[in-house]
Amino acid sequence: MKQISGINTPLKGGMAVLKQFDINAHSPDGYIFTRWLAALPWWTPLMMLTIIVAYPTIAYAQSGFSTYDAFDALWRWMPFLVFSGFWFNVLISFWTLLIGTVAGVALGLGQISPFGPLRAFSWFITQLFRNSPWLVILFIVLLALPFEFTLFGQTIRVPDWMKGVFGLSLPIMANISEVVRGAVQSVPTAQWEAAESLAFSRRQILWQIVLPQCLKRMLPPWMNWYAILTMATPLCSLLGIEEIITLSRQAMESEDNHPELLVPFYGFALLLFFAYCYPIARFTMWLERKYVVKT
Amino acid sequence: MNNFFKNTISSLALVAMSAGTVSAQCTNDVWNKVMSNGKIVIGVKADYKPWGFRDDSGNLVGMEIDMAMDVAAKMGVEAELVPVQSSNRMQFLEQGKIDMMIATMSDRADRRKIVGIPGPNYYTSGTNIMAPKALGFTSWEDLRGKKVCGKQGAFYNQITEERYGVEIMAFTGNAEAKQALRDRKCVAWVYDDSSIGSDLSSGNWDEFEMPLASEDDNPWGLGVPLAEASCVFGNFMSGMQYNWHREGSLIALEEKWGIKPTAFLQMQNERNSDWIE
Numbered sequence: 123m124k125q126i127s128g129i130n131t132p133l134k135g136g137m138a139v140l141k142q143f144d145i146n147a148h149s150p151d152g153y154i155f156t157r158w159l160a161a162l163p164w165w166t167p168l169m170m171l172t173i174i175v176a177y178p179t180i181a182y183a184q185s186g187f188s189t190y191d192a193f194d195a196l197w198r199w200m201p202f203l204v205f206s207g208f209w210f211n212v213l214i215s216f217w218t219l220l221i222g223t224v225a226g227v228a229l230g231l232g233q234i235s236p237f238g239p240l241r242a243f244s245w246f247i248t249q250l251f252r253n254s255p256w257l258v259i260l261f262i263v264l265l266a267l268p269f270e271f272t273l274f275g276q277t278i279r280v281p282d283w284m285k286g287v288f289g290l291s292l293p294i295m296a297n298i299s300e301v302v303r304g305a306v307q308s309v310p311t312a313q314w315e316a317a318e319s320l321a322f323s324r325r326q327i328l329w330q331i332v333l334p335q336c337l338k339r340m341l342p343p344w345m346n347w348y349a350i351l352t353m354a355t356p357l358c359s360l361l362g363i364e365e366i367i368t369l370s371r372q373a374m375e376s377e378d379n380h381p382e383l384l385v386p387f388y389g390f391a392l393l394l395f396f397a398y399c400y401p402i403a404r405f406t407m408w409l410e411r412k413y414v415v416k417t
Numbered sequence: 418m419n420n421f422f423k424n425t426i427s428s429l430a431l432v433a434m435s436a437g438t439v440s441a442q443c444t445n446d447v448w449n450k451v452m453s454n455g456k457i458v459i460g461v462k463a464d465y466k467p468w469g470f471r472d473d474s475g476n477l478v479g480m481e482i483d484m485a486m487d488v489a490a491k492m493g494v495e496a497e498l499v500p501v502q503s504s505n506r507m508q509f510l511e512q513g514k515i516d517m518m519i520a521t522m523s524d525r526a527d528r529r530k531i532v533g534i535p536g537p538n539y540y541t542s543g544t545n546i547m548a549p550k551a552l553g554f555t556s557w558e559d560l561r562g563k564k565v566c567g568k569q570g571a572f573y574n575q576i577t578e579e580r581y582g583v584e585i586m587a588f589t590g591n592a593e594a595k596q597a598l599r600d601r602k603c604v605a606w607v608y609d610d611s612s613i614g615s616d617l618s619s620g621n622w623d624e625f626e627m628p629l630a631s632e633d634d635n636p637w638g639l640g641v642p643l644a645e646a647s648c649v650f651g652n653f654m655s656g657m658q659y660n661w662h663r664e665g666s667l668i669a670l671e672e673k674w675g676i677k678p679t680a681f682l683q684m685q686n687e688r689n690s691d692w693i694e
Contacts, residue, residue, distance in 0.1 A: 187621045195473075198473040199473050201474075202471075202473060202474060202475040206475050268512075269512055269513075269514040270514075360589075362501075362502045362504070362505050364500070369471075369475075371464060371589065371590045371592075372463045372464050372470065372471050372500075373471065373473070374590065374592045375463075375464045375465065375466050375470055375590070375591065375592075376466055376470040376471050376472070376473070378466065378616070378619060379466075379590070379591040379592040379595055379616075380592065380595075380621060381592055381593075381595050381596035381599055383592055384592050384593065384596055
């Protein structure tokens with residue numbers, strides 16, 4: 123092969139033809155979304171509120187149905203939208219995180235198993251669900267799961283939102299699996315070797331030495347995934363699961379579908395999500411800074 | 418040996434015959450389940466004012482909800498209402514998630530293969546468009562090659578596309594579709610004529626009109642499980658619909674929910690009215 127100085131052989135004097143490719147500088151970090159959200163100033167929701175109130179006034183000044191009417195409608199629907207709508211988004215995100223974390227930790231530990239086939243299987247499941255569109259997974263789960271099943275002669279109904287939970291749990295599980303694998307592998311191998319020399323078994327090393335150190339490292343990415351997951355819950359509305367977007371649409375239908383309603387109603391949903399996820403993002407970035415490994 | 422064959426054949430024939438009779442027989446599974454549970458699960462719309470929608474405390478109300486409550490009352494059972502969408506209502510009934518539905522469903526031949534639709538139909542609506550007066554449409558042909566907004570899941574989206582070569586932009590909600598019409602992303606909004614009529618009479622759409630003759634006047638059907646369409650359940654629902662027409666209950670409900678009176682209900686009422694007055 124031809125030797126080109128600076129490309130496939132070390133540079134020997136003169137100018138570099140290409141700089142060395144730094145993968146970290148070009149691929150987004152796992153926090154890109156949370157980092158962006160947390161960087162927004164605290165008055166962002168107030169500004170959003172102002173825009174939501176002012177926009178229809180400018181856009182629909184000619185219509186008989188005024189902005190005042192639209193906000194009056196929103197005011198009347200607010201308790202229902204929050205307690206029967208957004209509450210379900212929170213519930214879905216909470217259960218998804220719970221199931222996704224338990225399954226994800228198991229899968230992540232499977233990925234670092236010394237047993238080859240288990241490692242390969244865990245890797246495959248992780249990659250499969252990490253790289254599939256969430257909506258596709260949701261559709262498959264919703265159509266494949268029965269609406270009720272019989273256990274010990276007892277018929278148990280699966281509510282629609284629970285199906286949404288199962289569907290969203292799969293990609294969360296795969297991503298948590300990667301978080302766990304990454305955290306365990308970030309512990310220097312010297313610690314494994316040192317522990318082995320002190321006659322710790324593999325299980326003891328993992329549970330008593332490595333994982334306790336990983337916990338605080340996993341916390342920020344775990345919360346990062348929670349914020350992303352919460353903002354993904356409106357996907358469930360496409361499947362007819364009753365959450366805030368589905369109910370906002372039904373509310374607008376009941377208010378005669380005036381287009382003036384669109385900005386106040388969807389804007390309200392946006393504000394709710396922002397108010398819920400913003401503190402989580404700020405807290406996540408604070409934890410991230412606190413636990414960052416100084417280099 | 419010969420005997421053995423004869424026996425086998427005759428027993429096979431017997432099995433085949435009994436299988437034939439069993440499939441034709443009514444098991445009335447869903448009906449019996451409803452009766453023994455004392456509760457019927459009825460699928461209704463939550464996004465189709467004034468047939469099925471929510472009041473601002475979240476309760477399901479509307480003309481079809483009143484009909485559903487009447488069904489449960491006549492059966493002497495409790496009603497549980499489940500909101501369904503156009504895209505999932507037939508699957509819910511097929512799966513058994515709901516026992517029956519009254520959900521603004523147009524009665525189409527392909528749908529009768531999936532769910533049982535007992536006659537007589539309880540309502541009918543046609544397809545029309547809402548368009549700016551300035552465009553001055555006079556016939557459906559004027560729409561050829563133009564963009565028209567619609568709502569996802571409506572059967573006439575495809576029909577108008579095939580028949581008049583329009584380009585349908587389907588939205589998830591009507592508010593979005595109407596916003597697109599106002600933003601001039603499309604020249605018209607295709608929907609059912611009674612809904613457009615009530616929008617136009619609200620006074621918020623003064624620059625718009627419903628200029629065409631309604632097409633595809635299509636009867637609506639309520640749905641029962643396919644296997645029970647000609648059994649107790651289907652026959653009971655036929656009776657309910659017959660009596661609604663005969664007593665004029667649907668005309669009264671139409672008035673209660675502010676729906677423009679339709680000629681169809683008048684005609685059904687006259688046709689089925691009692692000859693002893």
